[in-house]
Amino acid sequence: MLKKRTLTLWLLLMGLVTVGTLTSRTQTAQAADTWQNAVVTLGTTLTDSQKQGTIDTLTKNLSDSSDYQTLTVTGDTLVTYLNPSGSSFTSSSNVWSSAAIEKTSSGSGINVQILPYNGKNNITTITEDQYKNAALTAGVSDANIYVTSAVPIDGSGALAGVYAAFAQNGANLNQKQVNAAQNEINTLSDITDANKDKDGYTDEQLNNAVAGAKTQMAKEGTNISTGDITTIVNNQIEKNNLQNVITNNQKQQIVNLLVEVRDSGALSSSDFKAQAKKLSTDIVANAKDIFNKLDTQENRNFFQQLWTNVKNFFTNLFG
Template identity: 65%
Template sequence: MKKLITLISMLMLLTLGVSSVKADTDSSSSSSASSTTLSDNTPIVTLGSSLTSAQRQGTVKTLTSSLNGSSYNTITVTGSDLVKYLNPSGDNFTTSSGVWSSAMIQKTSSGSGINVHILDYNGAENITTITANQYKNAALTAGITDADIYITSATPIDGSGALAGIYKAYAKTGNSLNQSRVNAAQDEMGTLSSITKANKNKDGYSDAQLNNAVAQAKSEMAKYGNNISKSQITNIVNTQLQNNNLTNVITNNQKQQIINILVEIRDSGALNSSSFKSQAASLAKNIQANAKGIFDKLNTQENRNLLQKIWDAVVNFISNLFKSFSN
């Protein structure tokens, strides 16, 4: 009996110890994901051409607040930029289209990934359609790497102007963007946005889960390279939807839309990029860190691996303990 009490007490201590390690790991991971890296060139602020003088000043103040007085460059985004960057994927902007949503892109150190911050303008959330995670996935597909991106709007708007501004600003830094990848990014944005809209307020669904599934799928696709088949992509999508608890939430039609988008991304040549795999993996970690309350509850591979490690530790401990008793 005394040995049994000792065994139970030691198991309780082990459980507490493992829980403490998990808490420390979670805290460290969250801190790392939210840390800010130093820029390696001057940030660029994109300003919608339809802003009034007062709105322009307010937009600059909002977007550059994180710079603490550091220098930045500005460019204006017009209807012509919407036509250039967004229309090839099927949008119908004209050169006279208005642009209000604006952005700042700040290049960061290699390996830091893509971070997007949608900022309130005078306390109002004016980006009405595109989510931060959708911006992140689109930026990855388009070919943008290692950047902090800030987005706001002086008036309620979907946020397309800010995206065109990001593409224009990135090109201004000397980084050429492949139009096929930009087109794929735009189609991806439209698809993910429509799926989120269709599942709004549905139990078991969040935009973070969907975008994490897509980011993880991109990371897996990159392991195969540009020769990955549609059937392999389909298997990856099925796995990632299951890992993110979306199998019974996403309709078959919506799943097919995701598959088609990923096939388009493959055909755009994105998988030929040496950085695509690492950037996709970083993006998935970023999404999970920013929605930790959601992903802690999911039956993800990462959570299953942690539980397996805990179980292995308990089994090994008990096995060794009984060996010591038998000796």
């Protein structure tokens, strides 16, 4: 009888522990997943009229244009997220560029669109693909990000707003990764600016090379050597037909930024490789007219395989 009571008591305790564990896990998951609706970040310098114009511009593409939070991005926001990477913003810095961020289903990747304000693209420096690569490095995953500005500006405020929006929703991004992302923005922007008038160069090719390099780095893991990163960069530059455009100095800058990405801890994320691969796929898909014309080994292999398949078809048909 005593044994039976002891067994019953033991089973009851185990049941309580199991229920407690499941409840704890459920609560933890709910606490981590606080992103209920989109976030619209608004630069603190915007006038009331510009704020409304910015909201109208940013929310029109949201899955629910009437359900969103707002977050004001101030000079302090810039100081918090951008100064650790070397920027020199102050609490009184002006902020105009703004963003809307909504989380999307797992595996959908990072989508960025720069939206014109009153018919004009006022983001003067950062491109859509540069935003995507920076967001990936910072630890962002599966999100639609819309960016605009009421006045011509480089677009840094919008990116700081993205970081702040994730923090507001319980996903504080690793500052080392944010620093690497900011240095990446600066590096890629400078390279694109230096090569913008050269034949055979586009920002899409550069960002696809960097996204491809990140994918390969993630496959190798967190202990990948600087030498291996250099080899990967060389391969990606050639794959994207930039070997006759990118200078050795620019190539070294890319290697340096990817070493910083490695050292930031970004590669330890299970999402990083999948997000990087999706990013590369999306860049190519969105710029088919550019990538279809590239005289790369990959394209040559594709057409050779296509011709081989055609020959095999007719051989089998009439053979």
